[in-house]
Amino acid sequence: QKEVEQNSGPLSVPEGAIASLNCTYSDRGSQSFFWYRQYSGKSPELIMSIYSNGDKEDGRFTAQLNKASQYVSLLIRDSQPSDSATYLCAVNVDDKIIFGKGTRLHILP
Amino acid sequence: DAGVTQSPTHLIKTRGQQVTLRCSPKSGHDTVSWYQQALGQGPQFIFQYYEEEERQRGNFPDRFSGHQFPNYSSELNVNALLLGDSALYLCASSKDLYQPQHFGDGTRLSIL
Numbered sequence: 001q002k003e004v005e006q007n008s009g010p011l012s013v014p015e016g017a018i019a020s021l022n023c024t025y026s027d028r029g030s031q032s033f034f035w036y037r038q039y040s041g042k043s044p045e046l047i048m049s050i051y052s053n054g055d056k057e058d059g060r061f062t063a064q065l066n067k068a069s070q071y072v073s074l075l076i077r078d079s080q081p082s083d084s085a086t087y088l089c090a091v092n093v094d095d096k097i098i099f100g101k102g103t104r105l106h107i108l109p
Numbered sequence: 110d111a112g113v114t115q116s117p118t119h120l121i122k123t124r125g126q127q128v129t130l131r132c133s134p135k136s137g138h139d140t141v142s143w144y145q146q147a148l149g150q151g152p153q154f155i156f157q158y159y160e161e162e163e164r165q166r167g168n169f170p171d172r173f174s175g176h177q178f179p180n181y182s183s184e185l186n187v188n189a190l191l192l193g194d195s196a197l198y199l200c201a202s203s204k205d206l207y208q209p210q211h212f213g214d215g216t217r218l219s220i221l
Contacts, residue, residue, distance in 0.1 A: 004151075032207045043199055043212040044152065051207075088151055095206050096165040097142065099151035 002027040002093045006100035014108050019076040021103050023089030026070065032092040033065055035074045037085045038102065044088055048074070079107045111136060113213035115200050121219045122190050130185040130216045134202030141183040142210060143175060144199040152199055157206075158183050187218075195220045 005024045013019040021035075032051055036044035050056045050063040050072065062075040072091075076083055086102040114133045122128050134141050140159045144152035154167035158177035177183045181202075187194055197217050201210035 006151075034209055036212075043197075043215045046209045046211065049209045090210075092207060094165070096154050096157055096167070097201075097210060098154060099144075101149075101151040 004100040009104040021074040025091045027093045034090040036088040115213035132200030133182045138202035146197040
């Protein structure tokens with residue numbers, strides 16, 4: 001079964017530091033990759049999408065994609081307490097979007 | 110510009126009953142997907158609708174069925190409810206299969 005894998009965490013990062021979130025996927029044919037943030041009790045909120053190998057930056061967020069290694073990551077610079085949430089990696093697999101289980105991120109004040 | 114809207118917000122049912130959840134997609138979006146999210150888990154893909162047809166389906170039993178209307182809104186129906194069906198049900202819409210999905214606030218379904 002084609003899967004999307006994430007470390008469940010929790011990942012604890014000091015305020016102001018860089019948080020690094022990782023995701024691997026099994027389908028070599030995947031073309032679309034997404035990162036979502038989900039606060040407790042809320043629905044997922046899109047942070048970034050990435051389609052090509054390399055880095056994509058948006059404010060404090062950088063998504064990195066390496067299709068050869070089947071690896072996608074999200075970097076959060078200058079981490080803030082408001083970044084504490086679960087981060088979901090999503091990948092298109094056979095024309096549907098499959099989510100990982102998410103990584104819980106805790107920013108330490 | 111209205112985003113994805115879902116109704117109801119919360120629902121309590123008993124085992125064996127049937128439930129219908131509703132979703133209106135974001136303006137300009139014609140593809141609707143439904144997900145089930147259990148506590149502490151990522152969203153699990155149930156199925157996707159486009160042009161009023163089910164295009165993709167995840168590993169869910171036939172008790173889960175859906176429909177898409179000409180205005181792109183969608184319903185999720187679950188029959189013969191089980192305790193394990195208790196979860197947050199999320200609707201997401203997008204412009205096509207490869208564009209980002211936008212989620213509604215979800216329906217919290219509790220089975221007693």
